[in-house]
Amino acid sequence: MYEKTFPNKRFKHTLEFLQKHVATSETIFDLGVPNPFSKIMEENGYTVKNTTGEDLDNNQTALQTEQYDVFTAFEIFEHLLNPYTVLQNVKCDKLLISIPLRLWFSPAYRSKTDMWDRHYHEFEDWQLDWLLEKTGWKITAREKFTHPVKKIGFRPLLRYFTPRYYIVVAEKVKA
Numbered sequence: 001m002y003e004k005t006f007p008n009k010r011f012k013h014t015l016e017f018l019q020k021h022v023a024t025s026e027t028i029f030d031l032g033v034p035n036p037f038s039k040i041m042e043e044n045g046y047t048v049k050n051t052t053g054e055d056l057d058n059n060q061t062a063l064q065t066e067q068y069d070v071f072t073a074f075e076i077f078e079h080l081l082n083p084y085t086v087l088q089n090v091k092c093d094k095l096l097i098s099i100p101l102r103l104w105f106s107p108a109y110r111s112k113t114d115m116w117d118r119h120y121h122e123f124e125d126w127q128l129d130w131l132l133e134k135t136g137w138k139i140t141a142r143e144k145f146t147h148p149v150k151k152i153g154f155r156p157l158l159r160y161f162t163p164r165y166y167i168v169v170a171e172k173v174k175a
Helices: 008-021 036-043 061-065 083-088 125-134 154-158
Strands: 027-030 047-050 070-074 094-100 137-145 165-172
Touching: 008 036, 008 094, 008 137, 008 165, 027 036, 036 047, 083 125, 094 125, 125 137, 125 165
Parallel strands: 027 047, 027 070, 070 094
Antiparallel strands: 094 165, 137 165
8 A cells, every 4th residue: 555655744644633633532433444544543542443345335334333433534535436425324423534635737546456546536625525514514623734745846846835635524413
């Protein structure tokens, strides 16, 4: 997954945002298989459960059967064809989601070798906001941050000041 580069800045920023909004006493259900950031959360005192690799566009059973206080999806929604249905099946009252933002100077990401490592959605911030609103969530905090790369060129220069990631915390709207 991170053979050549490890996203230290992104992970640091995500952990700080998580620590600001989620207590270590709250159980986290993290969308996606166990990954380096799941381990970081556990090393920082969080109890983390993950999905097991099922196709979440077609199967949201784990969202309904697991016991959890907080739902997280860190750089997962862009891979789903149907994040709307996933959000409708979240059964807790708090979530944290981060997404890579659509960049006008870069095409949608698509791995040629791994069918799971492709972006179906390239979100703008307002699109995630609308998706959450339509599925009954109210954003209570949000941040955008950059992700510079150590390369030379026009696009790497733009990455120093163009926000690349968007992270939100939201609460379920009570009917």
